[in-house]
Amino acid sequence: MPTEYIETFEFKLNADSSKQALLEGFEKSNQWFEQNPAFIYRSLAYNEENNSWQDVLYWRSADAAQQAGEAFLNEPLNQLFAQQIDV
Numbered sequence: 659m660p661t662e663y664i665e666t667f668e669f670k671l672n673a674d675s676s677k678q679a680l681l682e683g684f685e686k687s688n689q690w691f692e693q694n695p696a697f698i699y700r701s702l703a704y705n706e707e708n709n710s711w712q713d714v715l716y717w718r719s720a721d722a723a724q725q726a727g728e729a730f731l732n733e734p735l736n737q738l739f740a741q742q743i744d745v
Contacts, residue, residue, distance in 0.1 A: 662698060663717040665727075670710050675742040677704075680711070683739030690735040691715070696722030 671680060684702050691697045698716035705712065717723040730736050 661719075663720045663723050665715045665717065665723050667713040668710050669713070670744045671742055672744045675744075679738065680742040683737075683742055684713075687736045687739040690733050691726070694722065694726060697726070 671677075681702075688700060691700055696718040698718060700713070700715045703712045703714070704710075715723065717726075731740060
């Protein structure tokens with residue numbers, strides 16, 4: 659029986675960020691995720707009530723998600739997306 663692993667990240671935008679820049683970064687970042695055979699799907703949602711975003715990623719395993727998470731910030735395709743997030 660196949661299993662999947664779901665990761666969720668909730669965040670807010672930096673004060674100097676824009677929705678457009680976040681979405682552009684999201685698309686570039688997806689190019690990197692889609693190269694990983696253990697990656698299944700990703701979605702991005704906005705919660706108007708608390709002005710936050712949620713990034714949801716579906717993986718074939720927890721190990722694959724962890725490995726991608728460790729490599730995420732070192733990948734140039736992810737930089738625009740990461741720069742929009744208030745940490």
